[in-house]
Amino acid sequence: MLTDIQTYFRDLAATSPQWNFIWLYDDVQMGRVLTGLWMTIKLSVFCLIFSVLIGILGAWAQGARSRLLRGLVEGYVQFFRNTPPLLQLLFFYFALGQFTPKYSPDGWLEVPMISNVGWAIISLSFFAGAFNIEIFRAGVESVPNSTREAAESLGMTRLQTYTNVVFPLALRISMPALSANLINLVKTTNQAFAIAVPELLYQSVSIWNDFPSAQKPTMLMLLVCYLGLVGVLSLGMGRWERKLRIPGYGA
Amino acid sequence: MTQWTAEQPIVSIRDVHKSYGQVEVLRGISMDIMKGEVICIIGPSGSGKSTLIRCINALNDIQAGSIQVEGQEVHDAKLDKLALRRKVGMVFQQYNLFPHKTALQNVMMAPIKVLRENPAEVEARARALLKKVRLEGKENHYPGELSGGQQQRVAIARSLAMRPDVMLFDEVTAALDPETVKEVLVTIKDLAADGMTCILVTHEMGFAREVADHIYFTDRGVIVEHGAPAEFFTNAQDPRTRAFLDQVL
Numbered sequence: 001m002l003t004d005i006q007t008y009f010r011d012l013a014a015t016s017p018q019w020n021f022i023w024l025y026d027d028v029q030m031g032r033v034l035t036g037l038w039m040t041i042k043l044s045v046f047c048l049i050f051s052v053l054i055g056i057l058g059a060w061a062q063g064a065r066s067r068l069l070r071g072l073v074e075g076y077v078q079f080f081r082n083t084p085p086l087l088q089l090l091f092f093y094f095a096l097g098q099f100t101p102k103y104s105p106d107g108w109l110e111v112p113m114i115s116n117v118g119w120a121i122i123s124l125s126f127f128a129g130a131f132n133i134e135i136f137r138a139g140v141e142s143v144p145n146s147t148r149e150a151a152e153s154l155g156m157t158r159l160q161t162y163t164n165v166v167f168p169l170a171l172r173i174s175m176p177a178l179s180a181n182l183i184n185l186v187k188t189t190n191q192a193f194a195i196a197v198p199e200l201l202y203q204s205v206s207i208w209n210d211f212p213s214a215q216k217p218t219m220l221m222l223l224v225c226y227l228g229l230v231g232v233l234s235l236g237m238g239r240w241e242r243k244l245r246i247p248g249y250g251a
Numbered sequence: 252m253t254q255w256t257a258e259q260p261i262v263s264i265r266d267v268h269k270s271y272g273q274v275e276v277l278r279g280i281s282m283d284i285m286k287g288e289v290i291c292i293i294g295p296s297g298s299g300k301s302t303l304i305r306c307i308n309a310l311n312d313i314q315a316g317s318i319q320v321e322g323q324e325v326h327d328a329k330l331d332k333l334a335l336r337r338k339v340g341m342v343f344q345q346y347n348l349f350p351h352k353t354a355l356q357n358v359m360m361a362p363i364k365v366l367r368e369n370p371a372e373v374e375a376r377a378r379a380l381l382k383k384v385r386l387e388g389k390e391n392h393y394p395g396e397l398s399g400g401q402q403q404r405v406a407i408a409r410s411l412a413m414r415p416d417v418m419l420f421d422e423v424t425a426a427l428d429p430e431t432v433k434e435v436l437v438t439i440k441d442l443a444a445d446g447m448t449c450i451l452v453t454h455e456m457g458f459a460r461e462v463a464d465h466i467y468f469t470d471r472g473v474i475v476e477h478g479a480p481a482e483f484f485t486n487a488q489d490p491r492t493r494a495f496l497d498q499v500l
Contacts, residue, residue, distance in 0.1 A: 149310055150347035150406075154361035154413060155336040164364060168351050248395020249350045 013213065020213035023221070029207055029214075036203030037225060043120060043189040043199055044229065048182055050125035055132025055178075059140050059170070060162060062133065073133065080130035085123075086191045092123040093195040120192035128185040135177045139170030172244050179237040183230050190226075200225055255322025261286045261448050262307060262417060267316035269302055276302045277313070278472035284465075286416075289443045290450045291459035291480075294469035295495060300452040303469070304419050307450065308339040320417065333365065340410030344422040346402040348394040354381060354405045355390040358412045366413070373412070380408040384438050400431025404438050411442075418442065420451040456499055460484055468492045 006025035013020040023029040061073045080088065097119060102110040114122070143166050151161040171178075190201040204222050208215035260283035269277040276299045284290050292300045305311040306318055309325050309332050318325040320338055348357050358377035362368045381390055384404040394402050403423055410418060420439065424432040436458050443449050443462050453459055459466055460480045467477040468489075476483070476492045484500075487493050 144347075146343060146345055146347045147349065150341075150343060151349070152332075153308055153310060153336055153339075153341040154409070155333045155365040156361065157333065160364050164360060165349050169349075172351070246351050246395060247393045248397075249393065 017213045019217055020211060021217045021221075022211050022214040023207060023218070029211070032203040032207055033200070033221070036198060036200040039117075039198055039203075040189055040200040040225075040229070043117070043124070043192060043197070044186045044233075046121045047124045047128060047185055047189065050121065051128035051132050051182075051185060052178075054125060054129025055136045056167070058129065058133030059136035062137055063140065063162075076126075077130045077133050080127050081134070085127045085188055086194060088127055089120065089123045089191055089194060093119040116192075116195045116197050120189070120195060120197045124185065124189060124192070127188070128181060131181045132178065135174050135181060136170060138177070139172075139174035140166055142173050143169045172241075172246070175237070175241040175244065179234060179241070182237065183234055186230055186233055187226060257286050259322065260284055260319075261321055262450065263317075263319040264303075264307075265317045265319075267303070267306065267313050267318060269299070269306060269311065269313045276472055277306075279316070280469070280472070280474055281316075282467060282474065282477070284417075284448065284450060286448055287446045288448055288464045289462050290465050290467065291463040292450070292452045292467045292469060293454070293456070293459060293495075294475075297471075298469045299472045300469055301421050304341075304421050304450060304452050307417075307419055308336055308341055310341070337366070337413055338416045339419060340413060340415035340417070341419045342403070342406050342410055342421065342423050344425050346394070346399070346406045346426075348402055348406055348409070350394050353391050353393055354386060354397065354408075357394070357405055358409045361409070362412050377408070377412055380411050381405070383411075383441070384408045385434070398431055399427045400434045403427065403431075403435045407435075407438055407442075417448045417450065420449065420453070422452050422454065424453070424455055454499070456484075456496075468495065470495070 009021045009024045013022065013025075023033045058073050058077070061069050064070060093116060097112060097114070100112045100114050102112050104110055147165060147169070148161055151165045156164065190199060192199050193201045193205070196202065200222065204218045208218050262282075262284040264280055264282045267277050267280045268275065280299070280303060282290070292303065294300055302311055306313050307320065307325065309330070313326050320335060323335065324330065325335060349360065352360060355374070355377055358380055359370070359373050362373045362376070363370050378390065381387065384407055386401060386404055386408070389397060389401060389405075394405065397405065407418075407423075423439075424435050427435060432455070436455065439449065439451070440458075440462050451459070451463075463480050465477060466480050466483045468475050468483070468487075468491075470491050476487060476489045483492075484496065487496055
């Protein structure tokens, strides 16, 4: 079955050189696609987790009493929201990357502590995290003050009130905007291409540089892969949103 | 500070002043409430009733005067608010239940999270409390699935689950339909009969007359008149009290 398909596409490449689906029958190219896809998934998962954590902590800090802390969070949000993510990535990698300490695993080569993959995760997490803070903040602000007072009158501390009452309610309100931002994040991971992170786009471009006849099929494959990834994410978010729905609450 | 004993007032309010910006809401309020007493505070809106009751569990701060609960100064910067709020339960006009938790979970949350009690014990107590407020069978309903009166009774059970010594009721029937007011009032009456110290801000004159040991009438931030219900409702001295009672009775 699999060999039949591979034979078909090998023949197709021979008869129509424009349509060389090389990664379907060439194991090396297939390996490049799969490692690229895996790297994109890893980037996405790490950035999703970190950016949501940044969002939760940032939204909490924005309600803090310390004016300094609130100011810092506000500055961070403004900076990362109002500059292009690609520029942030380049800045993190080339500018900040110069100052990161190096270490030598084999005694000869000097390797920076944070790799290009590390910088991609940091930079993209900070980028999406800034939006998540604003998203969660809108959710937190929509929780009525009277609900907070009820929790306080029961003796809960500010942290207990936040984790048990305010955040669970804010999350439900934030879900649609959060989904949209996380979907954007997954699509933005391919900008890591610019600092040579071997993710799906990087591997694809490498393939069509080596085999120009594979360019069109590889582009199609890229689109299909991203459609699939984002599809899985938005399906998951939709399911989570439905699971969080409270009977008799909200629309 | 001398040790508080049950012969002393459980809540003692002395010459309390409170302003919101330029507006002085409380202008020297004093009252003493003994353990087991039921106190109703009545008066026109804007007279500072709700503000006063919110000051008792430190949801509002005060500018001058003193409020003591069981001998402990409420508006002391060093006060452990958590310890105070364990002693003082509060029920609000808008119920303020946690909408993402069922009736049972609403009642169980604070004892488990704040008092760190054993969840199984808390659950047994919560079920008993819901039964006591006549909500058996509604344990797994979310607040959005309950009527206003039912939600308010969950809120009362939620407060009681912390085993408070004093209960504050801030116009708890003001947002309810007339036919559900009664079920909430019956619940409060049961509580009062059990010996709970209750401080109510209310517009239910019939109820105040029936259950209160003492009635305070406030207007423009001061106590105009106070007395036992029979005396207060039939023989009010101050013209402001009489004018108010003429309007509401």
